[in-house]
Amino acid sequence: MLTPEEQREIEQEAASYPERRAASIDALRIVQRRRGWVSDEALADVAELLGMSPAELESVATFYNLIFRKPVGRHVILICDSVSCWIMGYTKVRDHLKARLGINFGETTSDGRFTLLPIVCLGACDRAPVMMVDEDTHLDLTPARIDAILERYE
Ligand code: FES
Structure with missing residues (x-):
């Protein structure tokens, strides 16, 4: 209802x-x-x-791939896997996120904090690599920046 x-x-x-x-x-x-x-x-x-x-x-x-039809974590991370992000270090960023969270794409951390999903171009290619966490866009990603960003989401 x-x-x-x-x-x-x-x-x-x-x-x-x-x-x-x-x-x-x-x-x-x-x-x-x-x-x-x-x-x-x-x-x-x-x-x-x-x-x-x-x-x-x-x-x-x-x-419309931003509608979730299965339960997700408290925060959803969408990482861009389109061409500019690939060129600018997507694989390093993706691997760091997966290792840091201990999950693969489509999975949620055991504490229910994060769900990790791939997404096509987020329209910020000049600041690649790019990801979104919930409604926030994060630009110029590096493994170190990712660690600091994740701390902000309880
Ligand atoms: S290719 Fe990643 S934001 Fe456009």
Whole structure:
């Protein structure tokens, strides 16, 4: 069941579009911001509210890779694996993150603190390598900078 607050926020978004279904991504992000991820049940509730089938909304959620359909850690790290980041040291940064966290892509640390995922270009190629932690973009990464950045996220 969506909470009254979730319903109210989603209704506000839907009202700003000519068609309710155009608010799909916004609605999924509202649920994810409050719950950390979007369960099958929550997805079905959002679909009903927007007048769509769950399958239609699922295809939107699958296409948009920042909607999490499985539980994630308290913080999600998205590391860019596109070309500029590759050239500027992506592999070193990736290997450091994996070793430091003790996880692979798609996994969550045992304390539930971080989930690590790859992502395509984050649009900051001139400051590569780049990663996002939650809503924050971190630029010019080095292993030492990563250690300092991770400390900020409890
Ligand atoms: S290639 Fe990594 S930010 Fe563009």
